Amino acid sequence: MNTTIPQVFAKAVARDPAAPLLTWYDDATGDRTELSGTTLDNWVAKTANLLVDGVGLGHGDTVALLLPPHWQTAALLLGVSAAGLAADLGGDPQPVEALFTTPELVERAAGWATLDRYATGLLPLAMPLRTPPEGYADYVTEVRNHGDHFRGEPVGAADRALAGYVELSHQDVVEAALERATELGITAGARVLIDTAFYPDANDWLLAPLAAGASIVLCANLDTSKTEARAATEKVTLTLA
Template identity: 35%
Template sequence: MQIASRSGGPVPDIASLLARLAADGGRPRLTWYGDDGERVELSGAVLANWASKTVNLLVEEFDVGPGTSVVVDLPVHWRTAVWALAAWRTGATIAVPDASVAQPDVVVTDSPERWADGGADLVAVSLPALARRYDGDLPPGAIDAASAVMTYGDAIGWVPEVEPQQDALVTAAGTVGHKDLVPEPGAGARVLVDGRGAVADLLRHLLGVWAGGGSVVLTSPATAAELEHDDARLARLLSTEQAQR
């Protein structure tokens, strides 16, 4: 499915991308197919709204901004995209767990017990769509994202100025700066994205699709593996979502 581009030209940064998503109304920009048949669809406006609330949490709770190191220890998931967009909007540096980061300032994770003794501020993320609280024991001082995010405003309040020369993404393979974070825009299509890739690579893929005015149908790794061996189910999904590979 080809989607008429509303991108208005190249997207220089995450702030511009979020502004375009917010102005995009109700058409889907991210559709998630998780394990056990979970399907979540976010319009551009809803995706930007989630990101805005999360930006406010990061800034108000942790003073996140340029120079802040945020480890995103989450699997491929629609919530991972939201947290990445929010952290980048503050100008922070995102690192994935396999990157060499001496001491992160904030860790966003679905497994807070792994980071309980690390000294970083912790945010515990519940992945199920209907979760209203973290289903488990929280380390002392950790914030439960499921309940906390919803208490913040829908519009971004004060946020630090992003420094284009600062690192935006740190992986074992290297770094990407904020000025180069958003890839060349895609063709404006609705595309099926296999969730078995590296989280960092998939996040940048999503940025490129959105920058081109396109839309993403993202599968969990388990769902992607199932689709690989079920041609009929894959064909139904592509037809239902009007997406292409």
């Protein structure tokens, strides 16, 4: 049994590295981004290298992720885990070593005391921000400067995976993801369309599908008139909306 988030992700990629693992839609912007296992793994490795080599974080440090569901949020959460760090997903402000957010959430992010701050516009084609908020570096610009492969300390089942309001080990997170997958009816080989408005928790839209062996069609601002056609186009087998 996989007992860490990196193990769960590695198994998800290995099933078919070239197949779509996470497909992103935003019906408010018309954005569609398809990431194969290999492509998402590349973003995860670059993110882990940014955190370790760029920011200088070490095993057990904490990173705040004040971000909505998005494929970049997936890359960041999985990258934090790969680097052996703990993710604070936006509870009450806690001491953290680095923070990632969007320009819209900068005011809320002010409660986290850290000098290492990154912003992303979550823009189509992973475009950089025209002008990052003051005191912030642009995540998508900085992450591209880092390597495509990450070689860090092994992550253990008892290591912290989530920090802040809820403290959970990697094994805790994996077990919760598998339990949630069962509750949602997500099975191995499924392709799951998920409406972020109803399933904003990362356990629902990312970790449960990955742990179950499913691929993801993640939809923000979902135009329900498009759901049936999209499900057919994307070969969806389960819709959570």
